[in-house]
Structures are given as C-alpha cells and as structure tokens.
Amino acid sequence: MPEKNPKSALNVMNGVNQPSQINEEALRKLKRPRQPEVAEFVAGIREGNRTLLSKAITLVESSLHIHQEKAQLIIEECLKSCVHKPGNQSIRIGITGVPGVGKSTFIESFGKYLTTSGHKIAVLAIDPSSSRSKGSILGDKTRMEELSIDPNAFIRPSPSAGTLGGVARKTRETILLCEAAGFDIILVETVGVGQSETEVHGMVDFFLLLMLAGAGDELQGIKRGIIEMADAILINKADGDNVKNACVARSEYANALHFFPPAPSGWNPVVATCSSRTGKGIPEIWKIISEYRELTFQNGYFNQRRLEQSRKVFFDSIEDALKSHFFSNKEIHNQLHSFEKEILEDKINPYKAAQMLLAKYFTLSPSSGK
8 A cells, every 4th residue: 555645635634632621620619628627727726817717617607517526626725725814814795786776887996996906806796697598698797898807807797597695606616716816805796686685795704785865765675684784885876966865865874774783793884975987985985894804803703704604605515415416316307397297287285295205315325316
C-alpha cells in the first residue's frame, strides 16, 4: 500500500480538543470544605478568629447530635482557658424593651461608644421566629450598619425559635465562646415580649430596660414584671420635641422604683434618658453600668450571681438532654405520631396519652431505640 503524501489535501487534520463536560472549577466549589478539628476551633477562637467563632456558634445552635457533641468539646476546652477571678471577668448586659423602643439603634450607638473607648463587644441579637414557618428575618446586621463593620465588634443574630423570653436556645454557650474569643462586653438584645424576659435576666450581669416616654398605661401589665428585674431604666428617644416628655417619664419611673423592695445586689436601680440618634446620654449609661459592676464586685454579688447562673445551666442541661433523648428514641418517635393522630381525632385523652408514652419510655433500656 503506497505511503500517504503528507502534503496531500486528503489527509485528515487533527481537530480542536473538546473541553471536558465536567466543570472542574464548579465541582471544586461544590465540595464541602473540611470541618476543623476541636483543637483548631479552640485555638482559632482564642486568637479571635471570627470565622471559626461563627462556625463554632453554628455547631452550638445545630440540633444534630454529632454537632452538639463537638460543640460541647469546644466549650469545655474554651472554659479551661477562662479566668474565673471576678476582676478578670467580662460583663454581660441584657437589653430589653417593647418592640419599637429602639433597641437596635441604641445598641449601635452604645456599641460604637464602647469600641472607641477600647472595648471589644459581642452583640447577640435575638430575632423572633415565626410560629408558622419557624423562620426568622435575622436583620439586625442590616440595622446596625456601622457597628457591623467595626473591627472591635461582633454581631451574631440568632433565631428565638419559640424559646421562652425570646432567647435563642444556646445563647449561654454562645456567650462563653465570645468571652473566650476576647470580647469583654457581651450585649444580649432580646425580642421584648414581657414577663418571660426572666430568661434573659438569668444569664446576664446587668439588666437594662429601654422605655419610651408617653407609652400610655396599656403596657403596665408588662412593665411591672420587668421593672422589678431592671438594674437601670433608660428612657430612649429623648431628643427634639420629646425631651420634655422623656424628663417627665424619668421622674415618674424614679418615683415608682421607691415602691419596689430592695434588690439583693445592694444596688439601687437608676433611671436615665438618652438619645440613640444624637448620642446624648450614652456615656452616662456606661458610667452607671461601671458603678454597678464595681459595687457588686466589692460586695461579692457579681461572682455569686455567676455561680447561680452556672447552677441553672446544670439543671437546664439535664432537662435538655432528657428531652432530646426522649424524642430521639425510635420507638417513642414511632408511637408519638400515632398518639398525636388519636388526640386530633378525639379518640384519647391527651393526659392519658402522655402518661402511656412516658410509661413506655421508662420501660426501655437507655440504649434501646438507638
């Protein structure tokens, strides 16, 4: 067979290489990054790595068992580095008030003042969750535009998920992680829903209640319960034409506080006014909190309160673990929906159904249903 002439036009030319049908770059982006180990999390948090801090908080808030186990190990390691001497502790400030009182605006103004004074602050903003969709807007970062880009501030919005008092389920653990990351002031902004704010009061050192002048008497049922717990009452939006009304409200609340029993801290609650918009009165708020801290350090109440909070965490942790174990049990889970259906069809008394399900749970061995 004669050899082909390389110069002949009949020779087949090499075609253009076709691109791969798989987008390697997109595939690389889709690959889930490796989850850091516990030691990496702890080292990063102690160094102030915000990315690892945020990821650790996400693990804390997760309902997955494997995430919860890892989160607890991270918290335990972080606690080992915490100094428990009262003089070295951060201060946890709960901020509450009725919706529309200006909590987010106040926190941004107050937070900017603190960061310019050399403090590192963490804002744990609790957003209300929908009772229908269970979703939450988590819009506090958009409302605190300046503070959200401050290098000395960390804002973490979390959904309340129906928790009592408008407090995220794992707010206590989040506070510990933020303190381990070097934040010396923790601000906990709550939904502001009334009497159940006792949950917030039970996890902070100082409880600040924001109020508006001329709110009317329709809120007295809510205010009574919160005022008894408040370490300071702040009349917000004291600017423009509202300054006179704010001063009148301050006098009224100051007079009302005389009818309340003395606080166990030895501190007399203070009423003040401020304008989050102009910044007037903001430095005085920090002065009040500093005076409270100094007094309670000296009389031992500050550390005693922290120990009481630890005791509450102890019981709450047991309750959460039992509840989680109950609902994660496969046999219980299977019968739960059956009883629920019978209740909705009015075939069984709900109290009896609960007793029967609990009796079933108590007869199971700890490892059954896993």
